[in-house]
Amino acid sequence: MKKLFIKASFLLIAISTVVGCKKELDEKFNNPEKVLDPSLNGLFTGMLNNDRVAAKYWNVRTFLTQMPGVYAQTSYIANGNTIYQQSDGYSQQYWDDFYSTGGNGSGVLAQYRTMEVKYQSLSAAEQANQKAIMQAAKVVLIEQAAKMVDLWGDIPYTAAGSLNLSSTISNPKYDEQKALYTSFIADLEALATYFNTNTTTSAFSKSDILLKGSMNMWARYANSLRLRLLMRISRTDEATARTAVLAMLANQATSPLIDGDNTAEYNPATSDVLLQTLTNSTSDLRDAFFEGSWYATDYALNTLMLPANDPRIPVIYDKFGRTVKINNRDVFVQNANYRAMPITFTTAQQESSFADYSVLDSATFLFNQKLPGILITSSEVNFLKAEAFERWGNTASAKTAYDKALRQSVTFYHYLNNLNQGGGYRNVTAPSASVVDAWVNSSTATYTGSSAAKLTLIYNQKWLHYGVLQSTEAWSEYRRTGFPLLTFPTAGKLSGFDTPPTRLIYPAKEKTLNSENYQAVVSKDTRKTKIFWMP
Known part of the structure; x- marks a missing residue:
């Protein structure tokens, strides 16, 4: 979906920071922060309603x-001397949003x-009725906790939250x-086995805003997360x-x-x-x-997508352009081609030339009020x-899975694009079967060459599919595989952060308050x- 017109004001952006307010959940769920005896299903709904998962301003912007988007080059930002320096304040907030409620996350x-x-206070009969909720909650916790490990390594986990469990305050040890x-x-x-062998309940379905109480989908989700984590350790514990x-x-x-039943024309929803x-x-x-960055990234567009005539380009990027005077009128003139600013551009070059280069598609990413939080996709x-x-295994099976992943990625990004209806936008027409076939079968993305070359294709295309909204996963996979072969400018960077x-x-704050x-x-x-799974 493209904006029918791109306002000239886009070229001179001065937007004040907006602090997003959390949307209220349906009143049928108790708010755990406001009641003394919250319901289990209300707590579960609150756990799922996580602004660190949802496509929300604060998590994307800060x-x-x-951080992960810069380190994985899924995000393009001003090439200043501190671009590789971690923001302690923003990383502190991410850390806090895992361990406590009241911030921008749900306090998982x-x-x-x-x-x-x-759950422990319930009768045996009530526990049996609510067990599916607890099992699903554990899947949610593991997914977020694994991200914390991927970002920091050792973290407080088994002993964290002692006040909730025992009504005593103690500083938690770090788990290896x-x-x-x-x-x-x-x-x-074990969780996947549970969901495979049990049936849902009305309480679970009512509180599950993620998968609507589907035991089959929760089994698939648990298995797919397990597959992700197993592949992540596969270079150090093969x-x-x-x-x-x-x-x-x-x-x-x-x-x-979660594989879309191995069909290309699947329904991501x-x-x-x-x-x-x-x-x-x-x-x-x-x-x-x-406020941050909406520019196309160099390696993704210039190195991987354009040479392959990638059919996702029009749904991920806008060509952008400049406003010029024509007959004394301001007229927006779109750039002739898609291209990204080189990663080596200085800040001065970026500021003077950005209008000549592509940006993220305004309808798919910037103005899409229906953009979902992405946990795992069939393409991944x-x-x-x-x-x-x-x-x-064998390379024929690998090719089948790889080709399917490429096609599903096209479907996925057009699905995101089509969620944005009305408001002066029009849908980007899905590419024809012949265009997608040519990309899959006879382009630089085609599954061919040595085994090492084929693995490079897999790693590059998975990184591309993650994009900016899954920058944390992209950074983890980049550190695990070493691909793509990214170039990081080092000249003029702050000492120790080059x-x-x-x-x-x-x-x-963690170092101070949990110093022992x-x-x-x-x-x-x-x-x-290195994180332990890095080779």
């Missing part, structure tokens, strides 16, 4: 496009600990990152990953995945795990991108399957310490 761990206490991943992977297997992944892929009847916007939401990401899962088959980090430094336990991890707390 975190995704400022705090909500879960409160749910544990509530590899041990946490091992527990996450084991728990996800034997464990290989055995578990091949067992999953050999029996998808008992280990179903029902097949992917997306946090849809609440019905009363009117926010979009225009301020997040205008098929890219993971392709990697597993190429490394441990290249991107390999992890985030613990926030200052911090001493156990202080030696690891450098910006170049």
Whole structure:
């Protein structure tokens, strides 16, 4: 979907910061921050309603496009001397939003600990009726906790939230990152089995704003998260990953995945795990991108997409342009071609030339009030399957999964685009089958060459599919695989921050308030310490 016209004011953007307000949930759910005895299903709904998952201003503006997006080059920002320096304030907020409520996230761990206490107080019959909610809540917790490990490494986890559990305050120890991943992977297997062998309840369906109480979808989600985590450890613990992944892929009847039923023309709304916007939401990401960055990224557009004649280009990017005087009238003249500013541009070059280069599509990303939070997609899962088959199975199966992932990515981005209806926008016409076929079968994206070359294709295309909205996953996969082969300008950068980090430094407040336990991890707390799954 394209904006019918691009206002000249886009060229001189001066937008004041807007602090987004959380939208109220339906009154049928109790607000856990306002009542003494919150309901279990209300807590679960609140846990799901997470602005660190949803496509919301604060997370995109202050975190995704400022840290992981910069380090993975899924976001293009001003090439200043501090671009690789972590923002302690914004990373502190992200950290806090995992452990406590009242910020820009849902306080996933705090909500879960409160749910544990509530669940333990129920009768056996009530526990049986509410068990599906607790199992789904654990999947949600693991997904967010794994991201915390991917960002920082060791984190407080098993002992965190003691006030909720025991009504006593104690500073939590840090759990070792590899041990946490091992527990996450084991728990996800057990959770998937539960959802595969049990039926839903009305209480679960009522409170589940993510997957509508579908046991099949929760089983698929748990399995797909497990696949993601297993592939993430596969460079440092290949034997464990290989055995578990091949067992999953050999029996998808008992280990179903979020894979769009392996069809290209699938429905992301029902097949992917997306946090849809609440019905009363009117926010979009225009301020997040205008204040941060909405420019096309160099490697994605110039190196990967344009040479392949990638059919996703028109739905992901606008050509942009300049306003010029024609017959004494201001006329917006669109650029002739799609192209991104080189990553090597100085700040001065960026400021003088940005109008000559492409930007994110205004309708797909900037003004889309229906843009969902993306947790996992069929395309990602098929890219993971392709990697597993190429490394441990056979290349024919890998090609099938890879080709499917490419086609599903086209479907996915057009789905996002088509969510934006009205308001002066028109839909971008989906590419013809022949155009997509040419891209898949006879372009620089085609699955061919040596096994190493094919793996490079998988890694590059998965990174492309993640894009800016899944910058955290893109950064994790970049650190794991080493692809794409990105160039990071180093000239003139602040001493000690001339290249991107390999992890985030613990926030200052955490070091102060949990200082005794911090001493156990202080030696690891450098910006170049590797996360355990990095080769």
